[in-house]
Amino acid sequence: MPFELETAPHPEKLKRVAIEPLSRVEGHGKVTILLDDDNHVQQVRLHIVEFRGFEKFIEGRPYWEVPVMVQRLCGICPVSHHLAASKAMDMVVGAKLTPTAEKVRRLMHYGQILQSHALHFFHLSSPDLLFGFDADVAKRNIVGVLAAYPEIAKKGVLLRKYGQEVIRLTAGKRVHGTGSIPGGVNKSLTAEERALLLKDIYQMVAWSREAVQLIKRLFEENLEFYNAFGRFTAHSMCLVRADGAMDLYHGGLRARRADGTTLFDHYDYSHYWDVITEDVKSWSYMKFPFFKALGSSEAGWYRVGPLTRVALCDFIPTPLADHERKEFLAFDDGRAAGATLGYHWARMIEMLHAAEAIKDLLHDDDIEGDELVTSGERRERGVGVIEAPRGTLIHHYRVDEHDQVIRANLIVSTTHNNQAMNEAIRVVARQYLDGHEITEGLLNHIEVAIRCFDPCLSCATHALGQMPLDVELLAADGTRLDRVVRDMRGLCHRE
Amino acid sequence: MSDQNTFLLDGEEIAFTPGQTIMQAARAAGKYIPHLCWHPEFKPHGSCKLCTVKVNGRFASACTTAAAAGLEVENRTAELDDKRRTMLQLLFIEGNHFCPSCEKSGNCLLQATAYELEMLTPHFDHFYPDRPVDASHPDVMLDFNRCILCSLCVQASELVDKKCVFVMGGRGMKGRKIIINSESGRLADTDFSVDDRAASICPVGVILKKRVGFAVPYGQRTYDKAPVSIVETEAAK
Numbered sequence A: 001m002p003f004e005l006e007t008a009p010h011p012e013k014l015k016r017v018a019i020e021p022l023s024r025v026e027g028h029g030k031v032t033i034l035l036d037d038d039n040h041v042q043q044v045r046l047h048i049v050e051f052r053g054f055e056k057f058i059e060g061r062p063y064w065e066v067p068v069m070v071q072r073l074c075g076i077c078p079v080s081h082h083l084a085a086s087k088a089m090d091m092v093v094g095a096k097l098t099p100t101a102e103k104v105r106r107l108m109h110y111g112q113i114l115q116s117h118a119l120h121f122f123h124l125s126s127p128d129l130l131f132g133f134d135a136d137v138a139k140r141n142i143v144g145v146l147a148a149y150p151e152i153a154k155k156g157v158l159l160r161k162y163g164q165e166v167i168r169l170t171a172g173k174r175v176h177g178t179g180s181i182p183g184g185v186n187k188s189l190t191a192e193e194r195a196l197l198l199k200d201i202y203q204m205v206a207w208s209r210e211a212v213q214l215i216k217r218l219f220e221e222n223l224e225f226y227n228a229f230g231r232f233t234a235h236s237m238c239l240v241r242a243d244g245a246m247d248l249y250h251g252g253l254r255a256r257r258a259d260g261t262t263l264f265d266h267y268d269y270s271h272y273w274d275v276i277t278e279d280v281k282s283w284s285y286m287k288f289p290f291f292k293a294l295g296s297s298e299a300g301w302y303r304v305g306p307l308t309r310v311a312l313c314d315f316i317p318t319p320l321a322d323h324e325r326k327e328f329l330a331f332d333d334g335r336a337a338g339a340t341l342g343y344h345w346a347r348m349i350e351m352l353h354a355a356e357a358i359k360d361l362l363h364d365d366d367i368e369g370d371e372l373v374t375s376g377e378r379r380e381r382g383v384g385v386i387e388a389p390r391g392t393l394i395h396h397y398r399v400d401e402h403d404q405v406i407r408a409n410l411i412v413s414t415t416h417n418n419q420a421m422n423e424a425i426r427v428v429a430r431q432y433l434d435g436h437e438i439t440e441g442l443l444n445h446i447e448v449a450i451r452c453f454d455p456c457l458s459c460a461t462h463a464l465g466q467m468p469l470d471v472e473l474l475a476a477d478g479t480r481l482d483r484v485v486r487d488m489r490g491l492c493h494r495e
Numbered sequence B: 001m002s003d004q005n006t007f008l009l010d011g012e013e014i015a016f017t018p019g020q021t022i023m024q025a026a027r028a029a030g031k032y033i034p035h036l037c038w039h040p041e042f043k044p045h046g047s048c049k050l051c052t053v054k055v056n057g058r059f060a061s062a063c064t065t066a067a068a069a070g071l072e073v074e075n076r077t078a079e080l081d082d083k084r085r086t087m088l089q090l091l092f093i094e095g096n097h098f099c100p101s102c103e104k105s106g107n108c109l110l111q112a113t114a115y116e117l118e119m120l121t122p123h124f125d126h127f128y129p130d131r132p133v134d135a136s137h138p139d140v141m142l143d144f145n146r147c148i149l150c151s152l153c154v155q156a157s158e159l160v161d162k163k164c165v166f167v168m169g170g171r172g173m174k175g176r177k178i179i180i181n182s183e184s185g186r187l188a189d190t191d192f193s194v195d196d197r198a199a200s201i202c203p204v205g206v207i208l209k210k211r212v213g214f215a216v217p218y219g220q221r222t223y224d225k226a227p228v229s230i231v232e233t234e235a236a237k
């Protein structure tokens, strides 16, 4: 066959790819538990196959292509990458956005928060939370929720759909749109599109409120367990607005130490590398970011995401969500706000905030404006930071005088939470590891711990069935004591 | 035959004026024959073979075959469209076409033709050729990853712009390519201008005006509104 002869001999060395980067992610969550000499859990490693190398694909590409291209990084929150890259490129083209551009982008972003949080809570987490972590796997999925709690499941599905509609009308498509471009947007909303979204938004706000009540009720019913599960203290970071308000689209960086003291505040993210740096470890492809001022990844790791954002902001600028924030922070003398399962509660507060923010924007005539794009003095460097559904997302580019990207660095939310996830699993392993055997119960609890962080890993985002896990138990001298692999159907086998 | 100067295209009578090709006559009559390297403003290049039809039972390129009285021409038959689909697949795997992040998406003749002919997969193994981007020019970028060697830029630059910025050079699968006619081989070192006809002729996403990619939203791009067969016949009217 001539085709074979003509195929490039070393395609792996070439730049372009035709595979979806997502398919590079392993299907299993791989966890190694290391014991010490006294057989106590010493360390836990969650092995993540990161989207390594994506930065290389971006190099050489023209800067205006990047906001569209980077969406292929992730099938789960493409809008976040789209917007973070656009914000970086705003800086490159020297643009100060028009009110229309900023508001349409915010609308897109809140649509993404709404759909992502709804998907995560209702489709992925509610089966565990409603039926219990040890419930029958056949029931523990969205189909089971539909059967047992049809009203809750239906609202979850419709909330997600609404968020996707917001994305479609702002980005042009439900997934992988092109709406946001360097310096602005390529479309605003028409009167009809606005009316279409306005029709249902009050219902979405109401259902989001109910979702907050639901997770609150679950906390109340299982107070001790919810507070203790996978609990650990950590430093934390997120963006906040200049007045300290929660702002998921733009702001300065705020970092708080585990003891509650401030490490830095309103830090201009365009120099993020002065406060955050990354460590590499031999056993993981994923990097370990940490606060530079604290010296090492062991001392300086932190967590990001909904829990951090709700706890770190001074207030939420929409009334219903702010009310819920206060309740959350006061609940059980503040203990819920430090609980790993508190991520779910915080996530629902953010979903309510997103719904309220969408409502406010839909009442703002600027979203129908026609001043879409601006530009100013061209710059070489661009940094875009956004609070994606899963946490702080950093995009950083250098663009040469020919408009080509010559360097790219991305730090995604799941990378920020890398060490935090290891910690949560370690705590859970200590709580649930019994002797030298990996039990079904341990697997279930590891799954729930990982899920709290809503990592963008394929193993964690299967909507049906259980999280496929591969858990290994090692003695202090490195010998393997046990290894269990569980597939999506919940079937385990011992290796 | 009712008239001296007619032929049959898929059973329909098409009038032509002497000197017209089958492609030209079909287009004038509002009929779409798939094509990539042919452009109404330029002389046919006959290289892509997408326009292959059957003339009295034999394969021929519609863009280079003269219309003649009484010919029986098959065009949109399952057999021919199957072959065209395969030729499209070959074009896709020969270059590096990554539609999802290509700014020409929605305005690209190759992509639109692939939709028209219901090409669903590339089918063959990708070649992944190494084709550099030339971004040296201040206003225009060249991304040769997507070149289908139609030669339209060569003709436009030579015949309309009178500049000869692009030349078809080299031989063979890897060698044949568009060469920039300057000592350095860079576009910046030619007298090419963004206002040249050649700057807007490329049917795919090679010759691109800088800094405007993705400015047109979904729904408003050329082939969002109608498939290429309709767009082409409308344009001919």
Ligand code: SF4
Pocket (backbone or CB within 6 Å): B146, B147, B148, B149, B150, B151, B152, B153, B154, B178, B201, B202, B203, B204, B206, B207
């Ligand atoms: S650059 Fe474009 S116009 Fe020129 S030969 Fe290649 S595909 Fe045709």
Ligand code: FES
Pocket (backbone or CB within 6 Å): B034, B035, B036, B037, B038, B045, B046, B047, B048, B049, B050, B051, B052, B061, B062, B063, B064
């Ligand atoms: S269009 Fe006739 S050969 Fe290309």
